[in-house]
Amino acid sequence: MPRSIDDYLDQAFLPDTVTDADLDALHREIVRDVTATLMFGARPAPEGHYPTALGNAEAALTALSTELIQSTDAAEHLARIADAPSDADGALHFACILSLAQEPDSALxxxxxxxxxxxxxxxxxxxxxxxxxxxxxxxxxxxHQALDLDSDLHLTPATPGPARRLDHPVLALREAVERLKVEELAGAPFHHPDHRLADQIEELVDAC
Known part of the structure; x- marks a missing residue:
């Protein structure tokens, strides 16, 4: 069974066995798990494995990014961001590709x-x-920003329907991202979108 908060507290009060750093880490773990339960709900897991905030957030972000790049208008959005770096929808789709290709700093x-x-x-x-x-x-x-921008936004993405889940990392997307122009911005990689990526997106998704 999952350990209860009382179990954690009992351990925390064992003399000379838990440091302040251990208690801080324990507190963060509890907060993360409570936050995950409140936001995503309890999810079934294999015996001996329990859902965590990290696992749930990764699954949700991967599912949402996959859904966006598999959409019928993904190529159009990517073409627009290649022409006009100020296009918000194009930036969203490009960031999702970067995230799936394991470039989180650039996606950020x-x-x-x-x-x-x-x-x-x-x-x-x-x-x-x-x-x-x-x-x-x-x-x-x-x-809070997401809800302020769209009060009807569902914070838990719908389970993808017939769309195929992509493996993570996605080799085809990774290779396509690696050939993009990259520069360093504030100490982090910054990828530039281009038309070739827009032209290939359907092929890249199908290859995954």
Whole structure:
């Protein structure tokens, strides 16, 4: 059975066995798990394995990113961001590709740009991104931003229908991202979108 909060507290009061750092880590773990339960609900897991905030956030972010890049208008959005870096929907889709290709720092920049331009879905992606990293204050901030931008936004993405889940990392997407122009911005990689990626997106998704 999962350990209860009382179990954690009993352990915490054992003399000379738990440091202040251990207690801080324990507190963060409890907060993460409670937050995950409140936001995502309890989910079934294999025997001996229990859902965590990290696992739930990663699954939700992967599912949402996959759904977006598999959409029929993904190529159009990517073409627009290649022409006009100010296009919020294009920035959202490009960030999702970067995330699936395991370029989270670059994805973070593009999600922030899209959210700053008023895209609620990008703000929700940022919420999941920070929740995945255990950065609960930032995750909470972006959850509120997402709802402020769109009060009808569902914080738990619908389970994908017939769309096929992509493996993570996605080799085809990874290779396509690796050939993009990259520069360093504030110490992190910054990928530039281009038309070739827009032209290949359907092929890349099918190859995964």
């Amino acid at each position: 920049w593009w999600w922030q740009f899209a959210a700053g331009a008023g895209n609620a879905t990008a703000a929700y992606c940022l919420h999941l991104h920070h929740l995945l990293r255990g950065e609960l204050r930032d995750a909470d901030h972006w959850a």
